[in-house]
Amino acid sequence: MLSNSFGLQANAKNLISINSLDDLSALSTLGDEKILILGAGTNVILDEYFNGTVIKIHLKEIETYKEYISVGGGVDWADLIEYCLKNELYGIENLTHIPGSVGAAPVQNIGAYGVEISSFIKSVECFNLRTRKVETLQSNQCKFSYRYSIFQSKNYIILKVNFIFNKSFAPNLTYPALSHFLKDNSIDVSSITPRMLSELIKDIRNSKLPDPKLQPNVGSIFKNPIVRANDFDHNFLDGHRWDQDDEHIKLSSARLIELIKPDLVIPDTLRFYENHSLVLINNGGASFHEVIDLLNQIKLKIFKKFKIELEIEPEIISS
Ligand SMILES: Cc1cc2nc3c(=O)[nH]c(=O)nc-3n(C[C@H](O)[C@H](O)[C@H](O)COP(=O)(O)OP(=O)(O)OC[C@H]3O[C@@H](n4cnc5c(N)ncnc54)[C@H](O)[C@@H]3O)c2cc1C
Incomplete structure (x- = not known):
């Protein structure tokens, strides 16, 4: 069964799990079959049977370097938010409570409340399905724009995402739904902390969107034309x-x-x-x-x- 937040019954012919970089050797056996790279399944509508190979990335490590952190594609998005809050890494508080995996985040350049993840991406480490080699794409090679990136071409399996977050907290509170909420609830913006902002975003989202774990859904079903x-x-x-x-x-x-x-x-x-x-x-x-x-x-x-x-x-x- 392929897990997906819409709760649709779906199976696939083959499944390859990548638990470590050594497992990439399994990809050399791929022929011309159809391939689906699946994260947490929160942005897909799956047919009952996928007649091809599903690839799941389970790389779960977060490595810290001097200038950046390197995050495995299998890390849950919520866990990265929590890691940043605990380690004084700032900037993505507004992206709290978006369901899904870190590996999928660059694919549609996830965004919410005036923040897009591309602003914090240094580079993306991926397996190129054409060349069958591991490559690192710098941010300017990823063709990021509104809900778009080069990864929608389906040529790349994202293994790790390298992020540079802010070292000081400068909250982005300008998005109308957020600024109205702060005003309506008389919240003093000068005393807002990263944790508070993250919790506020969670509250706003919970008041508007159903929890997929309780009411299976895939978020917005249509784009605004x-x-x-x-x-x-x-x-x-x-x-x-x-x-x-x-x-x-x-x-x-x-x-x-x-x-x-x-x-x-x-x-x-x-x-x-x-x-x-x-x-x-x-x-x-x-x-x-x-x-x-x-x-x-x-x-x-x-x-x-x-x-x-x-x-x-x-x-x-x-x-
Ligand atoms: C309630 C709800 C609210 C949401 N709110 C927002 C929001 O505010 N902003 C927003 O931008 N999105 C939102 N989404 C959409 C969704 O959360 C994001 O698109 C998320 O990044 C999808 O992650 P996933 O792991 O579930 O990806 P999946 O649904 O599994 O896959 C999505 C796409 O990414 C590809 N993919 C997945 N993993 C990889 C990988 N490792 N390498 C290459 N390709 C990969 C898949 O092939 C597929 O094309 C929402 C969804 C729900 C259900």
Whole structure:
């Protein structure tokens, strides 16, 4: 069984576990079969059977050097946050409570509350599936941008990520949802500590997103679409749209879904989270096909009604 936070039943033909760098020799036996590199499975929608080889990275060490720390791809993201808090390494407090593994973090350049992980990545050690060699990519070779990196090309297995964190604490509190929360709760920002900030982020996230361990989900199911402002009435989706530049606006997918929800046929195995329409929950026993059918239904209805094309956020892994 392949573990995934959506709780979908999934199996694969082969599984290779990399527990130490010596295990990389197992990769030399790979032929032309399909390959899936799987972390904690919090950003994937898995089909019932993967007809290929799944590779799991279990490298769990955190090594400290003078200027940087080197973190195994199999380390849990929450454990890295805790390690940083304990060792006076600063900068990623805003990324607290993002589920997943360290190895997956560079893949979509994880970000939250105004911080992206690429700001702290010195280099990434990976196995190049084309050359079959271990390589180190410096940060400027990783092509990081918003929710993107070179690792989405699927040519690399990330083994270790080398981070340079700040030696002094300079909290980033400018992101609107965070600054409003601080204001609404009369929190004195001059006395905020790294641990406090990390806990606050956890509280904000818990108030908005369901815990995948209790209510299986993969976070936001669609990306928020960026569209040309001129194509829409200036009142369209008022309060649920954000200016991007002179010509473009970002629209709330959650709001778009709410507007077509009464027309959807939703199977009993799935439901939208009560506090956030962008989060789809597996009530138990949902199948890959039920999920994909519902996502396609939503895409079609939103396109028909508003001429907006939604893009699914998690990666769909079909057999
Ligand atoms: C409740 C919830 C909230 C979330 N909030 C956020 C958020 O705020 N910000 C955000 O950016 N994301 C968010 N996510 C998405 C998810 O947490 C991140 O994308 C996370 O980095 C995925 O980690 P994972 O180990 O589960 O990766 P997986 O889901 O296992 O894999 C994701 C992708 O990375 C690839 N991959 C995994 N490991 C490796 C490796 N070692 N080498 C190469 N490729 C690899 C996989 O092939 C796949 O393409 C959220 C998800 C959930 C469920």
